[in-house]
Structure formats: structure tokens, C-alpha cells
Amino acid sequence: MHPLRIERLVYRWPGAERNTLEIGALSLASGESLFLFGPSGCGKSTLLSAIAGVVEVPKGAIRVADQDVGAVHGGARDRFRVDHIGMIFQVFNLIPWLSAIENVLLPCTYSRHRRVRAGDNPEGTARRLLSELGLADPSLASKPANELSVGQQQRVAAARALIGKPDLILADEPTSALDEAAKAAFVDLLARECAEAGTALLFVSHDRSLERHFDRGVDFLALNEGGA
Amino acid sequence: MLGFSLRSLWNRRFVAGLTVLAIGLSVALILGVERLRDGARDSFANSASGIDLIVAPRGNSVQILMATVFGVGGTGTGMTWDSFEWLEDRPEVAWAVPIQMGDNHRGYPVIGTDASYFEHFRHSGGQPLALAAGTFFTGEGADAAVVGAEIAVRFGYAPGTVIVNAHGSGEVSFDVHDEAPFIISGVLARTGTAVDRMVFVTLEGFDTIHAQEETPLADPLDPAAMPSDDHDAHDDHEAGDEHEDHDAHDDHEAGDAHEDHDAHDDHEAGDAHEDHDAHDDHEAGDAHEDHDAYDDHEAGDAHDDHDAHGDHKGTEAGHDHEPDRINAVYVGLIDRTSVLGLQRAVNERPSDALSAVLPAVALAELWGITGTAERAMRLMAWAVALAGMIGMVVMLSATLDTRRREFAILRSVGATPARIFGLIVIEAASLTAAGLILGLVLLTVATFVTDPILSARFGLRLGLNVFGASELAALFVIFCAGLLASLVPAVRVYRMTLADGLSVRL
């Protein structure tokens, strides 16, 4: 099974003059971590949106966990996404008025698949993930998310992406708001957790200093042949 | 999902609270108006039960009903005892109860009547009057008084208490008859009708007050005593001439209630009165008119009845005391189908200008008059509800922009746009439901607080009745309106989440 397999993906934003994405082939094995770098505006976030099925992609171009993303539609695609993909954004990852632990458990409330894979006690799993990511303090876990530091919030987001062992985690510059030391620590922890869980990780950034934490790095401009 | 919505609302509890308050107030208002209206109708309908016909000096039927049954305002100048006897002797009449009015006891109306009142009066769908303590008039003599439950409670009256009544029907008693006290013989059990706020005295006792009153008055036409000049004209009109206006007046009874009410006021106050055109003036002055007329009569005419009246004064034969003038007669019929025939006979009786009022018809007429105000109140209550709904839409819509991020996160963890749509609808439903509950609580509290006031002032008892079907329907309509209103922000959110995808550019 391949967590991610892309073949001849062509995507153009509605109304755009050129294709934003033109990707020949890209695939990830289970537990593999890939660092994707490229300059701003080259289409990295667009690629992640396409993989997550947020934008309409042609049939057969993207397979996540051997399932054709372009072939599922509507609400089924949302359910498919949460079943197989964990996501981490640049900023504002959390629902501010839910506690850290509740934020971590969100995928389990929307996906039976993820809940089952989170074990008998999803909350215990969530706490374990938080403590592995350096948020062992139980008072932190029950704090509303908007009372956490940005670094803490990103680690909560990582725990949420990891819970229930999805096949693939998409991380879109999750470290850009962190300082150098926190950045390295965060990426290191994330890559290790993914490897342990057997989750493939697609990490997007323009900061090449992080590349050494990953199994391999790919230049987006080289990958995206005819793209913008 | 419900828990999630509630948490989300709790996070915005200030604005959410205001929205709930607005909806709650509108619910309380809508139900309150309905309850007030139903309470008024019930208590009025209850008060009038058991009486087939009310005969009184010619006048507006609503006014006669209000005066005789509810003790509000007064009737025209008194009708003669002859007319009462004529009525009583009619073959279709089962019973007739004479009523005198125009005095008050600490602001509560005093009714002069005889023991037959307690025998025949029915309230609340046919229940007879019961005593909480003491006895009715029987064998008590002329100075017996029976008081309603509310008066007894308010002033702490019990059988044996001596009370003094005052002239006129207003709250302000300017002419207290302390030379003619009454001894309470009985206290009525609570009825929940106007009877609770009435004092009943014997016909003889009622007359005694006024008989004694005339003694100190050297000149009954003394302008210091009453503005009697006007009333002379009025008296003439009522007592004597078959006035041309009477035709018009009859038309009036059949026709539009409201317009004629004014016309009727003019008529009642006497065509000569230009200073009496305001309805309030008229009501306040009414009782005095009666008594003036009465005094006039007693002082002026050397009438046989007057002598008879003098004879009876001081004797113990209270029951067959025959007053000169009475204000109204309650009539019960042997066969209720004869009511229209009797009504016609009364209207056509040449010696007195009388009106025969069917309580049910007069009530319907009254509701016709108050209907406009009711509709206005109801419209206003629903307008407040609409404002509450708009407030909710504004609140939900205004927060959507700041919640875009929240929705994007939810979508990234698998919430479908439909679910987010549902989230908004559930929030609106929760707000509306909370508003409904708050409204019911407010209404209950308001009922508790205002019930004593309403019952004291107007004899209205709202009670904490269980919801009627119409109230449930109103609640249901409001709830549905809340759901419908929530579609506005929900559809917006649906579109927004589809367009935004997972990343919101702030």
C-alpha cells in the first residue's frame, strides 16, 4: 500500500492563465518522510490542497492509501480525508475555545476509523501523544487552546494529526512561526512520531535547514515541471 | 455535535445571552398578551354566568354590563320600582334581583340588593355563591352587609365588623356616610370574579344612607352639593319624554359598537351637557348623577313611593323594602328561548326608558371594542419576536467571519460542509429554545408578581395554567421561525466553507 502516489497531476486554479501544478510522479512509502521545498508562490500549498481533496483534481492523478482522491466527492471526500490524512497548518491550527486535549481528539469525533485506531482509550492516547511531544503537564492539556504559546499550539496540532495513525500527514510550513531551536525540536519530534506510527509525512517548507531531519528532500521547482 | 454547538455558544456567551434575552422577552410578551386576553375573557365570562337578561335604565349595553356585573362605571338614572315589579310579574320571568349602585367602600363598589341575589347569582359556569363565614342578609336587618373575599382579606373583615360606605364610585371618598354604618353579616368565598371585590348591602340599608343624607342638605339643588343644574335637564330627559334620540339609540344597539358608544355617552350624559362629553368624566360623574336624580326626586315630588320609603325606614322588614329607584335588575327566565321576546317588551315599555341587555351579546360587543387594541398588542408582541429573530441572525452572521478559521479547522479534521451547516442551525435552535424557556420563566415570574395587582384592580386572574394548544402552537411557530432564520447564516457558512477549503486567508 502506498500512502501517497501521484501520477501526471495537472491542476490549474480556475481563471488562472497557466497550470499551477504539473507533476509527473511522486510517491511516499509507509513511515517515509519527505521534505518538499520551494520558493513562495510556487504551488506547494496548492499541491497539499489537491492531495487533501480540497480542490477538484482529475481522476486517477492522486491516490491516497490506494484510493483515488479525484473519484470521491462531496461529504465522502471529507470523511475520506479525516480517515487517512492528518493535517498541520502554518498557524491557527486549533479551535481556540476547546482545550488542548479536545483539539487533539477532534479527528476521533469525526472519524470512526481514526477513533478505532486510536485504541481503547483515545483520551489516554491523546495524553500520551501530548507528553511525547513535550506537553506532559496535565494542566496544559486541559487549558483552552488560545492560552497556549504558539510553539505549544503547533505541538498540539501535531498530536492531532498523529492521533489514530493516519496513513499520511500533510504539514504546510508548521514551523514558520517558531524560533530556530523550537523549529528543530518540533520537526525532530514530528518525524520520529511519524516513523514510529508508520505514518508517511509530507512536510512543506521554504527553509532548507530543516531538510536533514527527513528521509529525503525534493525541490518543488524540479518536481513541478511545467508549473508556475 | 449539540455539545460542540453549546460550547461554541458558551464561548460567545455575552452576545448569545443577549440574543436569548431578546427572544425570551418576545416569547413572554406574546404569551402574556394572549394570557391577559384569555384571562380577561374568562373572568368576564365567568362573572356573567347564570343571568339571562340585565334590565337597566336605557343605555349602552356594554356600559350596563360593566356597571352591573363588574362594578365598573355606572348605569343611567334609576329605574322605578314599578318597572321592577312589572318585570317580576312577567310570566316568562323565573326570578328578578334588584340592584342598586353608586356607593363605594374604600374604593370597592357597594351593591344594594336583597337576599335573592345570593340565591340566583351564578359564576364560573354555574356555581352559586358560597359563604366563607357568617350568613347572607337573612334576618339581619337593614344594616347587614356581605363582603367579597378579596375585600375581607385586604381589610381583615369578619362577620361583626362595622363598616362605613361612601358616596360615589371613585377611589377617593369625599362623602363618607359614617352616620349609617353597616355590620358585616357574611364573607363570601372566593369566586375569582368581580364579586370578590364587591360589598353587598340591603336595599333598605342602601337607601338609608341617602335618606339621611338629604336631611343636612337644606337645598338639594345647592350647587355646592352637586353640579345639579345639568342633571335636571338630564333627569327630565330620562324620566319623561319619549325622546327622538331613542330611536337612534336602538339602532345603536344593533349596530357598530364603537362609534355608537360615543353617541351613547352623549345621550346618557344628557343632550344638554356639553361638559360631559369625555367618557371618563361621564363614568366618574355617573354615580352622582344617579343620586342627584334621586335626591331631586325625593325632595321635589311628593311621591307615594317616597312616603312608603319613609315608612320602611326603621322597620325590620328589610326584604320587602321598596326603594324608589333602582339601577338595574338581574333577570332569570323560566325558558331561555323567551329572552328576545322579553327584551323587546322591555324596550317597548312606555313608562320607563329601559334597556334589556343579554350579557353574552354585550360581552361580544365589548370584545369587539377591545379587539382593535388586542390586535395592536399582539402585533407588537410578534414584532418584538421578529426583532429578536433578526438579532439572532445578526449575531450568528456577524461571528461567521471571525469563525472562518474554526470552520476550516473542522473541515480539515473531517467535518463536511453539511455538518458545519448543521452546526449553525443547531446553534440557532439552541438559542431559540433557550429563549423559549427564558420566556416561559419570565412569564411565570411576571404572572406571580402581577397576579395580585391584576386581580385587585381588574378581577383578572391569570393563574399558572398549563399551556393551551394555542400557546404550544405559538411556541412552535417561534421555534420554527428561529430555525428558518438560521438558514440565512447557515447557507452563507456552507458557501464559505466550500470556497475556503482548508486554508483561510485572513
Ligand SMILES: Nc1ncnc2c1ncn2[C@@H]1O[C@H](COP(=O)(O)OP(=O)(O)OP(=O)(O)O)[C@@H](O)[C@H]1O
Ligand atoms: N484559492 C486560490 N485561487 C486562485 N489561485 C490561487 C489560490 N490559492 C493559490 N493560488 C495561486 O496558486 C499559486 C500557488 O500558490 P500556493 O499558495 O500554492 O503557493 P505556495 O508555494 O504555498 O507559497 P508560500 O510558500 O508563500 O505559501 C499562486 O500563484 C497563487 O496565486
Ligand SMILES: [Mg+2]
Ligand atoms: Mg503555502
